[in-house]
Amino acid sequence: MLEWNRLLMPTRLGKEEEVLPEQEILGRTHFQRDYDRLIFSSPFRRLQNKTQVFPLPGSVFVHNRLTHSLEVASVGRSLGTIVYEKLHRQLGSSGLEMPIIVATACLAHDLGNPPFGHSGEDAIRHFFKQNRDKFQNRLTASEISDLEWFEGNANSLRLLTHTFKGRRSGGFGLSYATLASLVKYPWESISMPEGKKKYGYFQAEKAIFEQIAAATGLERHVGQDSFCRHPLVYLVEAADDICYNIMDLEDAHKLSILSSEKVMALLMAFFEGSSNAGMRKKIDETLKTVTDSNEQVSYLRALVISKLVAECGEVFVRNMPLIMDGKPTDPLLKGLCPESLAAIKTIAQFSVKEIYNHRTVVEIELAGFKILTTLLEIFTNALLHPESDYSRKLLTRIPEQYDLDNESLYLNLLSIVDFVSGMTDTYALELYQNLTGISIPGISR
Secondary structure: OOOHHHHOOOOEOOOOOOOOOOOOEOOEOHHHHHHHHHHOOHHHHHHHHOEOOOOOOOOOOOOEHHHHHHHHHHHHHHHHHHHHHHHHHHHHHHHHHHHHHHHHHHHHOOOOOOOOOHHHHHHHHHHHHHOHHHHHHHOOHHHHHHHHOOOHHHHHHHHHHOOOOOOOOOOOOOEHHHHHHHOOOOEEHHHOOOOOOOOOEOHHHHHHHHHHHHHHOOOEOOOOOEEOOOHHHHHHHHHHHHHHHHHHHHHHHHOOOOOHHHHHHHHHHHHOOHHHHHHHHHHHHHHHHOOOHHHHHHHHHHHHHHHHHHHHHHHHHHOHHHHHOOOOOOOHHHHOOHHHHHHHHHHHHHHHHHOOOOHHHHHHHHHHHHHHHHHHHHHHHHHHOOOOHHHHHHHOOOOOOOOOOOOOHHHHHHHHHHHHHOOOHHHHHHHHHHHHOOOOOOOOO
16 A cells, blocks of 8 residues: 655655755745756757757647647646645645645656657667667667657756766656656566556666656566556646647647637537536637637637546546556546547547647658657767767767766767757757758748
8 A cells, every 4th residue: 555655755866865845945845846947957948949749830830749748737737726726734834845746747748759759760760770680789678668669757856866967866856756756657578567668767767767666666467577657647637638629729720720610519529528518608609709720729628628538537536546556547537527528539540630639740750750760770880880980970979968978878879869869850960960960841940
């Protein structure tokens, strides 16, 4: 059985021996300091120049990884607040920190994603699968699996916890509670449970995760090389699911990919049924006054998110016995009321067909795939053949913090991946063009 006093542990990675001072430090709690460290960090700022779904904006501003992360954090904070209000007698005073812990994990959830959206992850995986013969004799099966199934979630934990060359021990030095709340998939790549395609930590961070799990009381599943989730992971996951399902619709509307009528119909579906008659009446009255189509969509989007937050909070509380017992539990969105569940499924199916396969999205994915595979080819070849003058000059382009002097080829390859995955879209394009002399039509610098 999981225990909240351990789950909400404020001890910081890399500072385990440090005696924590009083809870308030300059008006901030330990968990508020976690939040602030992310907000003021360079990796977080770089998210403003990483693709979420649509190409980065021209005249119409759409979501990037930064604005998405801020919105997920806002929704996550609301979920944490609702759950604490419902469970405050069980949680006690320590539960007051639940909203800020969830919000912080939400801020960090996309930090490890490479440029160019999900095609960036695909590009890294593809490169290592296609070049297996170059590396496999010098890597373990687990190390090969990490690279061939590169995962942005695992990369987020690495970015936050790895001691980069010349940096302080413990990475960002975040609390155990915040780090545990970030790991949605508490297992390694080579032992992914059946039916799972994602994992939470690389071999390089396996010992760190196991340290976090032991400190927060996350239990290892019997007979498996995996752990139970931290309960707050369910709230982080729900916040992300809510935002990308709903906000991608609004972006598609702003870009005139979807009509106002279609988007409004998809959003109004959340208010079907007799129990929502009062809300539909209120919506109809408001839409008589609000005639601007963008404002109409924004109004409905806000109502839908509020409804989903309230329902997910109820689902979490209902599932608390299973969650606290460490049992695998469905994502919170699967426990929505019938009309909400039907509406979110329709949106998910519709988005795959009409949004994620739209020409502009596919074009940026294809370009990003080409850029990242080329950069990986160039820099790994230089790593494997450092004797040439050209290789030596190439390797000087990699900042010193990405240590390439490890005895382990795996760790050196991870350093190359750290460098490439940390790039913004525009920097990756600029470096690609500088090194190849080839421009990419349709992408501006």
